[in-house]
Amino acid sequence: MIRRALIAVGLGAPLAVLTAAAILFLMTFAEPARRPDYVVRMTLPERTGPIGLPKVEGPADASRPLVVIDAGHGGHDPGASGQRGEREKMITLSLALALRDALLADGHVRVALTRDGDRFLALEERSGIAQRLKADLFVSIHADASESPDATGATVYTLSDRGSDAVADAVARRENKADTVNGVELGGKSDAVTAILVSLSQREMRERSKAFGALVLREGEGKVRFHTDPEREAAFVVLKSLDLPSALIEAGYISSPDDARALANPGWRKGFGAAVASAIEIYLARTNIASPVP
Numbered sequence: 001m002i003r004r005a006l007i008a009v010g011l012g013a014p015l016a017v018l019t020a021a022a023i024l025f026l027m028t029f030a031e032p033a034r035r036p037d038y039v040v041r042m043t044l045p046e047r048t049g050p051i052g053l054p055k056v057e058g059p060a061d062a063s064r065p066l067v068v069i070d071a072g073h074g075g076h077d078p079g080a081s082g083q084r085g086e087r088e089k090m091i092t093l094s095l096a097l098a099l100r101d102a103l104l105a106d107g108h109v110r111v112a113l114t115r116d117g118d119r120f121l122a123l124e125e126r127s128g129i130a131q132r133l134k135a136d137l138f139v140s141i142h143a144d145a146s147e148s149p150d151a152t153g154a155t156v157y158t159l160s161d162r163g164s165d166a167v168a169d170a171v172a173r174r175e176n177k178a179d180t181v182n183g184v185e186l187g188g189k190s191d192a193v194t195a196i197l198v199s200l201s202q203r204e205m206r207e208r209s210k211a212f213g214a215l216v217l218r219e220g221e222g223k224v225r226f227h228t229d230p231e232r233e234a235a236f237v238v239l240k241s242l243d244l245p246s247a248l249i250e251a252g253y254i255s256s257p258d259d260a261r262a263l264a265n266p267g268w269r270k271g272f273g274a275a276v277a278s279a280i281e282i283y284l285a286r287t288n289i290a291s292p293v294p
Ligand SMILES: [Zn+2]
Pocket: 072, 073, 079, 080, 088, 142, 143
């Protein structure tokens, strides 16, 4: 039995190889027309490197201070919605453009927008644009929404102390590579000294940001209707890891019919733009010796 089986295997093995070869030949060449076409779909990452920098508008003089205006949301992120279908992403864009126009009309400072159309940007990309352009000020514009129809008015947010450790960490990581933080040389210093320098720098940025926020409230008086508690601090991601003064302005509540009407009104937006532009110009004139006092 064993011998017969071995003979059978001995004959069978070359036969099997031949059969397999024949099947392979037929599969490969026999009926190429009937071979199906396969379509492979895969999601590719949207971007592989840093996004392109926006154009800088205003005076050609590069020594003039630069403000980066960030219209919140955009693209597939509509932000909050109003009762009449208003979308925050369109309101923020209109307000950012009104602010840009007011600044360009005055001609004192340079301006760049993180977006000038309906497109999506990650939060880190927005602050990244300001960092890469070495902006002097970053202003992010949003419109709030609340369950309560009584919630009305604009609010100016600056980065809270609660976020300061993460900020210090992020800035330290980035700035250790660049060897400077806000002009302070860090090269060769210990981690502990670096952490102290970064922490001091962040405190300075928070104070400057608050000073700018106070100017927005002052210049907006009579033009922008503010919330009853209009000066607040929070750990906004878009303001984190920025080592330049920054603020996030919630221009009003689109959930409030009164505010939504104002936000949709080009005249009101022009007034908002003029008020915030005035605050920006005064702030930059005070902090940047190279800029003329408006
Ligand atoms: Zn928003």
